[in-house]
Amino acid sequence: MKRRIVEIDEGRCNGCGDCIPGCPEGALQVIDGKARLVSDLFCDGLGACIGACPQGAMTVREREAEPYDERRVMEESIIRGGRSVIAAHLRHLTEHGEQGYLREALAVLEEKGIENPLDETKRKNRAKQGETHGGCPGSAAMRFGGQNDAIRQEAASAKSELTHWPVQLHLVTPLAPCYHGADLLLAADCAAFAMGGFHSAYMKGKSIAIACPKLDSGIDRYVAKLTAMIDMAKVNTITVAIMEVPCCGGLMTIVRQAQEKASRKVPVKKVVIGVRGEVLDEEWI
Structure with missing residues (x-):
């Protein structure tokens, strides 16, 4: 079977x-x-x-x-x-x-x-x-304090930095105009939910695609799409925003495989976000 x-x-x-x-x-x-x-x-x-x-x-x-x-x-x-x-x-x-x-x-x-x-x-x-x-570890149940009313109100009025649709990697077209020469943000599905200021901190000025390396099927198609974005759409940079949980690291594996297949080389930044929304690591690799 x-x-x-x-x-x-x-x-x-x-x-x-x-x-x-x-x-x-x-x-x-x-x-x-x-x-x-x-x-x-x-x-x-x-x-x-x-x-x-x-x-x-x-x-x-x-x-x-x-x-x-x-x-x-x-x-x-x-x-x-x-x-x-x-x-x-x-x-x-x-x-x-x-x-x-x-x-x-x-x-x-x-x-x-x-x-x-x-x-x-x-x-x-x-x-x-x-x-x-x-x-x-990525599925461990945790509960921690929520935002106070002032912070919640500020977050509710924050501007969305999303500039295009769709954003799920299976649905996007690598050669869509939004990706041509763009700074690409490849984000784990959970990242924006964990970090309150995700839009202003990481989405502003970038074209985004989201994926879950653990639960999504068709990972080979993800590698092919990212390779096309590098070689054909000629993205300028790739920022990979992942959660601290172990399975999320698979998103970096997908990017590395695309880099190996692509003829162009682009700078890649890894951002690791904690389950409470704090930035744990940020580095160009």
Whole structure:
């Protein structure tokens, strides 16, 4: 069957192993100095490992592969990892809406007489004790204070710096007039929601495209569109605004792949935004 599955570029991979913690299913191992997908059966194709790779060696592609086997993953990998690994895996399935796999995982635990570590009462007790989230960092539930009325009013009256439509990367035309010779802002979907002053700080004077490297399909088309923007639309610069969560780093991987395919070279700036809206890093790379 055809399904989405992780693919590793061995030429890029340096064997650092940073991707391993991002795969609670145990589909990845470092073997002979390279990260390897040890079994199609174990890879759920959700790409939680991608943003953890500092070399941009990991992508998710659709190809022929054995169906993902939740029961086998539980029996041969997850349960052996102990309570923390079980909890991380269950959160991973919950946060990505994989209810079928979740039911199957819970059934395996019940059959083997293993307590569900995410039992509601115990989860609440652990939360009171300050236990941190152990699943996908980008999906960790957090709550923090909102804006006061004065700041909210100022934000509501702020001018929009959006100059064109559409903006979703699947929908934009690389050769649209708005991109010719423009300074391109490629932003993660969540960035503008996290940062109150995003329009004035990063969108002003730029043509924008937005994407999510973790949830969007057709990443190859993203690379092709960005390559066309560099070579044919001749964009002047590219600013990549990503969130601090690991999976968001995949947007930089897409840009690097486009740079490699393009015949022109353009300056690229990376901006990392925290989940509370603060700028954590900003640098030309």
